[in-house]
Amino acid sequence: MTRLGTGGPWLATTPEQAKHVLMDTAGFDFPTNVARGTDMSASSAESRTGHHVYAPLTPPQVERALAVFDREWGEALATLPITDDSVRFEAMHLLRRPVARATCAAVLEDLDLVTRNEIADLVLAWIDALAPVIASRRAPGRWSRRRRAEHRARLALNERLSAALASHDVRETAPVVATMLAAGIQVPIAAGAWLLVFLAAQPAGSFNADHVVWETLRLAPPTWITARVSTARVEMAEEVVAAGELVMISPLLLGRLPHLAPSDPADLATFCPDRWRRDDIRPGAWLPFGAGPHACPGRNLGLGLLRDLVGWANGQELTLAMPVNIDQSRGILPSPALITCSAPTQ
Ligand code: HEM
Structure with a gap:
């Protein structure tokens, strides 16, 4: 454990410490909610965030969602204008609808297609309105334009969800389902865009899907950092974390630890799916899906979506149309993720 500056937050520097923080839910809690309250000390032994x-998605939910994704991805590609035998797309943009509809198919399995698709669009609208709230350096005031826009988008989604869920036997409330959908749409869009960007920067070839997926999630885990607050005094790794202190866990930093990924045949900062040919180190020890009771319930769908994208990309000639920057405003996103695809097939 190390402190980031005097009096700053703690950083877990090994997977063991990270797991301890994520799994010891009596000692550590979430600092705040996704809509970003200003109070970072909500978590104490007396006032738990609750x-x-x-529950993790079931295999049939994942299967249904992947079938929707494959169909929607084909349709999204078909909308692109072909110029000189190639198409150009912004991966963050093109992935939106296929991922949103796939995740809605998994989570809202009992709803009809029209309602599900309507809800998928409302979740995308909420994510878009939430982005400037999360990205702002200081939490925006309650009545600020950004907050009101986010509030309106959240309300519209929750109202539509409440109406849809009322006619079905769903135990979860609309805000709980809305959070699941937002988490399950925003993050895989970013992960998928990173994957396509990394592949577009490689010479065309046929890649092992698992190797590409894990290498993408190692170099660019969209949730590159997460945090918990200690609810009591905790002793860890010869350090004392006092109650109410922030502890950061970074899958991105953990993924650069030499013992968590094969450092052959290239250094750990390079995208090299082939490193995973060496199968004596199991991928995922850097926790791209978190750990413990709040680990990602959509892990298998996330992995499936990414594998399917590699399956598609393997038959294509992809190149980067522009150099890519890292947008760190909310998680990490590739920006612009502008890709040219020669002679595309669906
Ligand atoms: C490649 C894709 C994905 C990645 C890398 C990913 C990553 C993560 C990570 C790291 C966390 C834990 C955050 C923390 O502990 O603070 C998380 C939580 C979560 N994820 Fe995912 N996720 C992905 C896909 C999905 C999908 C497809 C769904 C839903 C269908 C989903 C739903 C959730 C939810 C609801 C949580 C919150 C869990 C809780 O707080 O108990 N995720 N995800």
């Missing part, structure tokens, strides 16, 4: 525990 965060919902989500």
Whole structure:
């Protein structure tokens, strides 16, 4: 454990410490909610945040969602104008609808297609309105333009969800389902865009899907950092974390630890799916899906979506149309993720 500056937050520097923080829910809690309250000390032994525990998606849910994704991805590609035998797309943009509809198919399995698609669009609208709230350096005031826009988008989604869920036997409340959908749409869009950007920067070839997926999640885990607040005095790794202190866990930093990824045949800062040919180190020890009771319930869908994208990309000639920057405003996003695809097939 190390402190980031005098009096600053703690950083867990090994996977063991990170797991301890994520799994010891009596000692550590969520600092705040996704809509970003200004109070970072909500978490104390007396006032727990009462965060919902989500059940992992079942294999049939994942299967249904992947079928929707494959169909929607094909349709999204078909909308692109072909110029000189190639198409150009912004990966963050093109992935939006296929991912949103796939995740809605998994989570809202009992709803009809029209309602599900309507809800998918409302979740995308909420994510877009939430982005400037999360990205602002200081939490925006309650009545600021950004907050009001986010509030309106959240309300519209919750109202539509409440109406849709009321006619079905769903136990979860609309805000709980809305959070699941937002988490399950925003993050895989970013992960998918990173994957396509990394592949577009490689010479065309046929890649092992698992190797590409893990290498993408190692170099650019969209949730590159997460945090918890200690609810009591905790002794860890010869350090004392006092109650109410912030502890950061970074899958991105953990993914650069030499013992968590094969450092052959290239250094750990390079995208090299082939490093995973060496199968004596299991991928994922850097926790791209978190750990413990609040680990990602959509892990298998996330992995499936990314594998399917590699399956598609393997048949294509992808190149980067422009150099890519890292947008760190909310998680990490590739920006612009502008890709040219020669002679595309769906
Ligand atoms: C490649 C894709 C994905 C990645 C890398 C990813 C990553 C993560 C990570 C790191 C966390 C834990 C955050 C923390 O502990 O603070 C998380 C939580 C979560 N994820 Fe994912 N996720 C992905 C896809 C999905 C999908 C497809 C869904 C839903 C269908 C989903 C739903 C959630 C939810 C609801 C949580 C909150 C869990 C809780 O707080 O109990 N995620 N995800």
